[in-house]
Amino acid sequence: MDPRIREHAQVIVTHSVDLQEGDNVVIRAPPVAEDLVTALHEEIGDRGANPLTLSTNERFSRAYLRAADEFETPSHREALIEETDVYIAIRANTNVTEQSDVSPETSAQYQQALQPILAERLSKRWCLTQYPAPANAQLAESSTESYENFVWDAILKDWDEVRTHQQQMVEILDPADEVRIVSGDTTDISMSIAGNPTLNDYGEKNLPGGEVFTAPIPESVEGEVLFDKPLYTQGREVTGVSLTFENGEVVEHAAEKNEALLTEILNTDDGARRLGELGIGMNRDIDQFTYNMLFDEKMGDTVHMAVGRAYDETVGEENEGNESAVHVDMIVDMSEDSFIEVDGERVQENGTFIFEE
Amino acid sequence: MDPRIREHAQVIVTHSVDLQEGDNVVIRAPPVAEDLVTALHEEIGDRGANPLTLSTNERFSRAYLRAADEFETPSHREALIEETDVYIAIRANTNVTEQSDVSPETSAQYQQALQPILAERLSKRWCLTQYPAPANAQLAESSTESYENFVWDAILKDWDEVRTHQQQMVEILDPADEVRIVSGDTTDISMSIAGNPTLNDYGEKNLPGGEVFTAPIPESVEGEVLFDKPLYTQGREVTGVSLTFENGEVVEHAAEKNEALLTEILNTDDGARRLGELGIGMNRDIDQFTYNMLFDEKMGDTVHMAVGRAYDETVGEENEGNESAVHVDMIVDMSEDSFIEVDGERVQENGTFIFEE
Numbered sequence: 180m181d182p183r184i185r186e187h188a189q190v191i192v193t194h195s196v197d198l199q200e201g202d203n204v205v206i207r208a209p210p211v212a213e214d215l216v217t218a219l220h221e222e223i224g225d226r227g228a229n230p231l232t233l234s235t236n237e238r239f240s241r242a243y244l245r246a247a248d249e250f251e252t253p254s255h256r257e258a259l260i261e262e263t264d265v266y267i268a269i270r271a272n273t274n275v276t277e278q279s280d281v282s283p284e285t286s287a288q289y290q291q292a293l294q295p296i297l298a299e300r301l302s303k304r305w306c307l308t309q310y311p312a313p314a315n316a317q318l319a320e321s322s323t324e325s326y327e328n329f330v331w332d333a334i335l336k337d338w339d340e341v342r343t344h345q346q347q348m349v350e351i352l353d354p355a356d357e358v359r360i361v362s363g364d365t366t367d368i369s370m371s372i373a374g375n376p377t378l379n380d381y382g383e384k385n386l387p388g389g390e391v392f393t394a395p396i397p398e399s400v401e402g403e404v405l406f407d408k409p410l411y412t413q414g415r416e417v418t419g420v421s422l423t424f425e426n427g428e429v430v431e432h433a434a435e436k437n438e439a440l441l442t443e444i445l446n447t448d449d450g451a452r453r454l455g456e457l458g459i460g461m462n463r464d465i466d467q468f469t470y471n472m473l474f475d476e477k478m479g480d481t482v483h484m485a486v487g488r489a490y491d492e493t494v495g496e497e498n499e500g501n502e503s504a505v506h507v508d509m510i511v512d513m514s515e516d517s518f519i520e521v522d523g524e525r526v527q528e529n530g531t532f533i534f535e536e
Numbered sequence: 537m538d539p540r541i542r543e544h545a546q547v548i549v550t551h552s553v554d555l556q557e558g559d560n561v562v563i564r565a566p567p568v569a570e571d572l573v574t575a576l577h578e579e580i581g582d583r584g585a586n587p588l589t590l591s592t593n594e595r596f597s598r599a600y601l602r603a604a605d606e607f608e609t610p611s612h613r614e615a616l617i618e619e620t621d622v623y624i625a626i627r628a629n630t631n632v633t634e635q636s637d638v639s640p641e642t643s644a645q646y647q648q649a650l651q652p653i654l655a656e657r658l659s660k661r662w663c664l665t666q667y668p669a670p671a672n673a674q675l676a677e678s679s680t681e682s683y684e685n686f687v688w689d690a691i692l693k694d695w696d697e698v699r700t701h702q703q704q705m706v707e708i709l710d711p712a713d714e715v716r717i718v719s720g721d722t723t724d725i726s727m728s729i730a731g732n733p734t735l736n737d738y739g740e741k742n743l744p745g746g747e748v749f750t751a752p753i754p755e756s757v758e759g760e761v762l763f764d765k766p767l768y769t770q771g772r773e774v775t776g777v778s779l780t781f782e783n784g785e786v787v788e789h790a791a792e793k794n795e796a797l798l799t800e801i802l803n804t805d806d807g808a809r810r811l812g813e814l815g816i817g818m819n820r821d822i823d824q825f826t827y828n829m830l831f832d833e834k835m836g837d838t839v840h841m842a843v844g845r846a847y848d849e850t851v852g853e854e855n856e857g858n859e860s861a862v863h864v865d866m867i868v869d870m871s872e873d874s875f876i877e878v879d880g881e882r883v884q885e886n887g888t889f890i891f892e893e
Contacts, residue, residue: 203612208591210567217595224603229610234591236570239577246581253586255560255619262612 180214183331187308188218192226194338195306195383196265200227203262207233208269212310215269228265237277237414244281250292260299270473271310275318278414283443286413287505291447294504301491308334308386309473318411319469326469333387333465333474341389342381345461347534348391348526352377355521358395358457360404360482362517368402368424368484370395370457374495380477389462389477394489397453397501398427404484408510409436411470417441420509422486428452429486445486450503455489458482458508459519459527472508480514480530537571540688544665545575549583551695552663552740553622557584560619564590565626569667572626585622594634594771601638607649617656627830628667632675635771640800643770644862648804651861658848665691665743666830675768676826683826690744690822690831698746699738702818704891705748705883709734712878715752715814717839719874722762725781725841727752727814731852737834746819746834751846754810754858755784761841765867766793768827774798777866779843785809786843802843807860812846815839815865816876816884829865837871837887 192198204223208216216232223230260266278286309315309330316326352358356373360366375394382388406420419435429452434441445452463479476483487503494500513519519527526533549555561580565573573589580587617623635643666672666687673683709715713730717723732751739745763777776792786809791798802809820836833840844860851857870876876884883890 201608203610205612210570210591213567213593213595216591216593217599220596220599221603224600227604227606229608229612230596230600231610231613231616232591232593232596234565234567234573234589236573236589238570238574239587239589242574242577243581243587246578247584249584251558251586253560253588255562255586255616256588258619259588259612259616262615 180218181327183335184214185218185221186335187215187331188222190334190382191219191267191306191308191386192222195308195386196267196304198223198226198228198265202228202264204228204230204265204267205233205259205263206230206267206269207235208310209235209237209271209273211273211312212269212271215310219267237272237274241277241281244278244285244289247285250289252292252295256296257299260296260303263303266300266303266305268305268307269310270307271312272314273312275314275411276414281413283413283440287443287447291504297504305384306386307384307473309471315469315471319467319471321467321469329467329469333462334382336464338382338388341462342379345379345381345389345391348459348461348532349377349379351521351526352391352393357522359520360511361520362405362511362513365405365407365421366403366511368400368404370401370454371399372396372457374498375493376495378493385473385477387462387465387474387477389465390458390460392456392458392493394493394500395454395457396427396498400424400427400454404511406509407512408468408475408481409470410472410507410509412444412507413440415440416470424454427454444505444507447487447505448503450501451487451505453486453501454484455487455501455503455506456483456485456493456508458484475510476508480512481510482513482519483508483510485509537575538684540692541571542575542578543692544572544688545579547691547739548576548624548663548665548743549579552665552743553624553661555580555583555585555622559585559621561585561587561622561624562590562616562620563587563624563626564592565667566592566594566628566630568630568669568671569626569628572667576624594629594631598634598638601635601642601646604642607646609649609652613653614656617653617660620660623657623660623662625662625664626667627664628669629671630669632671632768633771638770640770640797644800644804648861654861662741663743664741664830666828672826672828676824676828678824678826686824686826690819691739693821695739695745698819699736702736702738702746702748705816705818705889706734706736708878708883709748709750714879716877717761717868718877719762719868719870722764722778723760723868725757725759725761727758727811728756729753729814731855732850733852735850742830742834744819744822744831744834746822747815747817749813749815749850751850751857752811752814753784753855757781757784757811761868763866764869765825765832765838766827767864767866768829769801769864770797772797773827781811784811801862801864804844804862805860807858808844808862810843810858811841812844812858812860812863813840813842813850813865815841832867833865837869838867839870839876840865840867842866
């Protein structure tokens with residue numbers, strides 16, 4: 180086993196989820212991540228916690244979703260997650276396009292049925308991470324070995340240092356009201372984040388981490404945004420997404436490729452037409468776009484916004500968070516002809532923060 | 537996908553577990569059985585039931601068991617199984633000797649901790665079946681293709697016909713008191729089955745089926761038995777097991793190979809030194825010994841006895857069943873110089889039943 184796999188497992192249990200004796204752990208992983216799940220079992224046994232592994236396999240989901248025509252919230256999955264302390268989700272694929280012949284409408288209905296389970300899971304100690312599988316390397320247009328290096332370089336790093344660097348941006352956003360993001364002549368969008376905490380993501384719930392993020396006040400979002408980096412979801416690429424917001428709601432949308440999938444996502448429920456997250460990528464070690472949101476949204480010189488559910492911890496006590504069965508992130512390249520303004524002050528220009536000048 | 541895999545899935549859902557709309561289903565399977573699990577997802581989706589797949593992987597168990605030193609009954613697994621209607625366990629291995637460097641004592645302690653979960657699972661609609669993986673073919677000393685034929689020939693058959701044939705033996709045992717089993721000069725063992733129902737196994741809880749079985753009255757077992765077919769458990773072969781019973785308890789035991797493992801099994805708890813099952817193999821289509829109890833115990837010309845837990849449904853209302861965390865079957869070859877006597881009458885001689893003469 181590559182020694183970095185055991186290091187990866189150690190970062191997960193010690194840094195990301197702070198595993199304790201007696202914890203009930205659920206690992207959710209596909210078969211191709213077998214080595215990492217094996218290493219996690221060593222750590223879990225060593226710490227006196229209780230492992231259970233759910234198999235996620237894109238072939239199973241495809242077979243089930245194509246055959247089923249109605250969905251309910253399965254009470255056995257609910258009961259399991261209620262009794263779980265720590266949830267470790269490992270992403271890795273055998274074929275990233277396996278779901279490409281499942282209808283987006285069916286996927287949306289299924290997500291809707293699973294929404295209470297997702298909400299419960301997010302209230303636990305959890306971590307979402309990536310195993311460098313060949314199919315993910317292929318999507319990133321990399322060799323498997325080079326992709327392994329990319330993934331483990333991004334994950335096996337000094338997360339305390341990351342926290343300190345990013346904290347400078349948290350301190351700008353945390354007390355702020357108005358954020359405006361401008362890029363070229365295609366993106367000029369404003370929103371209030373007043374009263375909503377900004378979080379510092381340094382490799383806990385997301386591994387790798389490398390962003391600061393908060394939730395917009397849902398009805399405050401106004402303007403236009405062109406997401407110039409592609410989105411990869413449900414086995415399909417959606418490119419050139421543009422959204423126009425009025426009173427916080429998407430009133431116009433378009434995509435260059437797979438617009439129907441975008442439409443399905445926005446139609447999932449009311450919250451799917453509002454923003455649930457504003458995030459700023461700050462991890463300059465992620466220097467390659469890999470069609471994988473877990474990495475892409477952390478890239479330096481980018482901001483991302485998600486339609487759908489807001490994370491509870493980014494919603495201030497006085498405020499209401501956006502509710503939805505979906506949470507779909509999309510990315511704006513800020514490296515050229517772009518700036519971020521916070522309460523009228525430019526805090527980033529062409530990717531460089533004011534505290535970096 | 538081999539068309540027999542979809543047929544296998546159909547036998548499971550229609551015949552073995554009688555899947556209904558809205559059923560909460562747990563599938564427990566290793567990665568090598570992926571095709572069968574995919575086919576099951578089609579059937580489950582088609583019938584409006586809710587699938588969840590647990591990954592059993594011998595590498596995970598080995599890693600966990602070697603690292604852990606204490607075990608508790610994990611409440612998240614308990615909660616899951618309580619809310620489950622149908623449990624489908626698929627056996628298949630990548631390396632059948634993967635657990636060979638886990639101490640038998642640790643395995644026994646772990647089984648002990650999981651005992652309440654096993655008991656709950658046995659109260660559901662459940663099915664244990666086999667996927668013909670290369671490692672299981674290797675253990676059977678077969679090519680993979682020939683092993684696939686063996687497995688699917690044993691599974692894809694007319695189970696109504698099997699039921700009718702076996703019912704003749706059920707009718708002999710069901711009202712009976714005393715059973716005596718004699719083979720050569722090494723086995724002469726008697727037990728009472730008075731008041732305990734004899735069940736007809738025609739491919740429901742075990743797939744393949746092909747036996748009739750009941751529970752001995754625990755304290756009634758007297759005599760000696762040599763299990764001349766090997767037992768394969770926890771990644772090790774145990775051969776030439778001989779047990780001597782007095783007042784139902786094992787008072788002497790020996791094995792030619794891996795006796796220490798046998799000793800650990802018998803020491804798991806009090807019930808592990810008593811018999812929990814007497815079974816008579818009646819499936820003559822299983823014509824090859826494959827070191828796999830799911831098949832071996834069903835072979836024609838054999839009987840098997842299990843130390844440990846009795847199945848609830850084989851224990852009469854007036855009687856007490858044997859309780860244990862283990863249930864380990866062992867086989868006696870009855871093809872030569874052997875007979876089964878029921879209440880003093882020979883009902884089988886050298887493998888031939890009286891109703892077959």
